[in-house]
Amino acid sequence: MFLRKVAFPFRLEALNTRRSVFPRETMSTYSDLAAEIEAEILTAQDLAALDAVRVSALGKTGRVSGLLKTLGALPPEERKATGAAINAVRDQIQAALDARKDVLEAEHLSRRLQSERIDLSLPAAPRAKGGVHPTMQVMDEMVAIFAEMGFEVAEGPDIEDDFHNFTALNFPEKHPAREMHDTFFFNPDENGVRKLLRTHTSPVQIRSMIAGKPPFRLIVPGRVFRCDSDQTHTPMFHQIEGLVIDKTAHMGHLKWVFDTFLSRFFETDTVITQFRPHHFPFTEPSAEMDVRYSRNGAEIRIGDGDRWMEILGSGMVHPNVLKACGVDPDEYQGFAFGMGVDRLAMLKYGVPDLRDMFAADTRWLSHYGFSGFAAPNPASGLS
Numbered sequence: 083m084f085l086r087k088v089a090f091p092f093r094l095e096a097l098n099t100r101r102s103v104f105p106r107e108t109m110s111t112y113s114d115l116a117a118e119i120e121a122e123i124l125t126a127q128d129l130a131a132l133d134a135v136r137v138s139a140l141g142k143t144g145r146v147s148g149l150l151k152t153l154g155a156l157p158p159e160e161r162k163a164t165g166a167a168i169n170a171v172r173d174q175i176q177a178a179l180d181a182r183k184d185v186l187e188a189e190h191l192s193r194r195l196q197s198e199r200i201d202l203s204l205p206a207a208p209r210a211k212g213g214v215h216p217t218m219q220v221m222d223e224m225v226a227i228f229a230e231m232g233f234e235v236a237e238g239p240d241i242e243d244d245f246h247n248f249t250a251l252n253f254p255e256k257h258p259a260r261e262m263h264d265t266f267f268f269n270p271d272e273n274g275v276r277k278l279l280r281t282h283t284s285p286v287q288i289r290s291m292i293a294g295k296p297p298f299r300l301i302v303p304g305r306v307f308r309c310d311s312d313q314t315h316t317p318m319f320h321q322i323e324g325l326v327i328d329k330t331a332h333m334g335h336l337k338w339v340f341d342t343f344l345s346r347f348f349e350t351d352t353v354i355t356q357f358r359p360h361h362f363p364f365t366e367p368s369a370e371m372d373v374r375y376s377r378n379g380a381e382i383r384i385g386d387g388d389r390w391m392e393i394l395g396s397g398m399v400h401p402n403v404l405k406a407c408g409v410d411p412d413e414y415q416g417f418a419f420g421m422g423v424d425r426l427a428m429l430k431y432g433v434p435d436l437r438d439m440f441a442a443d444t445r446w447l448s449h450y451g452f453s454g455f456a457a458p459n460p461a462s463g464l465s
């Protein structure tokens with residue numbers, strides 16, 4: 083082991099020049115052996131092969147270790163220098179092993195990096211579990227169509243008070259809609275005031291007119307609540323309200339807005355609509371609008387056929403409503419409309435039962451839901 087401690091700064095080539103000390107044949111045996119082993123090292127193709135070379139050269143019974151065993155037979159004056167020379171061979175081979183190991187490891191790493199490469203610039207594959215509910219999809223489609231016609235989106239609270247939901251909308255004190263069996267009321271607060279869940283989106287007409295200045299052209303998507311539940315009614319559903327107030331707006335404009343909206347929404351050129359006289363406290367005159375459709379089994383088609391389907395309530399905004407909001411009815415006029423969103427979603431996307439819409443059944447949702455990436459807009463398509 084003492085041989086390891088011998089400091090020997092030159093490489094083997096340098097030793098070759100000191101022929102006075104070593105017989106030429108000994109030195110060339112060493113350098114031949116070193117060259118032979120170095121060649122094996124350089125051709126080792128992987129770490130296992132390299133290790134086999136290491137064992138065969140430097141291992142206990144390896145070729146270099148074998149040389150060391152010959153030292154004992156040498157005359158003492160040659161032993162030191164020969165030992166140092168063999169050690170130099172060993173160091174040289176060790177250095178070659180280390181260098182080759184670095185190269186093989188680097189190659190292995192770059193092969194691994196190449197095979198495990200992930201291209202971060204690729205778009206993520208959309209594998210979202212959730213989906214957009216058809217009602218929300220249809221709301222977005224409606225907003226996109228009305229926005230293109232110049233309507234702004236307005237919103238209001240689900241929990242309303244009597245003034246905005248009824249009084250300012252010209253409901254008489256004893257109107258049946260104010261009854262418990264139609265409206266969800268909260269318990270009276272400490273001042274005796276009863277809040278309620280809004281029964282329609284019309285209170286947002288009031289809030290918007292009080293907060294702003296005419297002219298108005300807005301739509302109000304939102305949730306509404308009525309104490310009602312059967313095959314075609316759920317206690318919560320969705321409406322879109324519309325309001326147009328300026329100096330000249332009239333029912334003819336309303337009909338154009340709706341014919342245009344429906345043909346875009348149902349993607350057909352042949353929409354036929356009719357007004358049917360109706361009554362709402364907040365409009366005068368009032369009308370419901372029906373649209374022509376045909377039915378073939380479960381399939382419903384808008385745009386042909388001879389049946390009428392009611393789709394919205396509408397009318398000219400009552401002067402009392404304008405007055406309640408500080409808008410002068412002698413100067414301004416306009417129309418309002420409200421329609422059920424869920425029913426139009428059912429019609430457009432063939433959902434058979436309204437109650438399924440809100441049953442929160444994940445199988446239903448994954449069947450009827452839309453991708454969150456498919457945001458409707460007039461440029462790329464609405465459905």
Ligand code: PHE
Nearest residue numbers: 282284395396397418419420
């Ligand atoms: N608010 C009415 C309803 O819920 C719909 C409507 C809105 C009618 C605006 C006329 C004008 O039935």
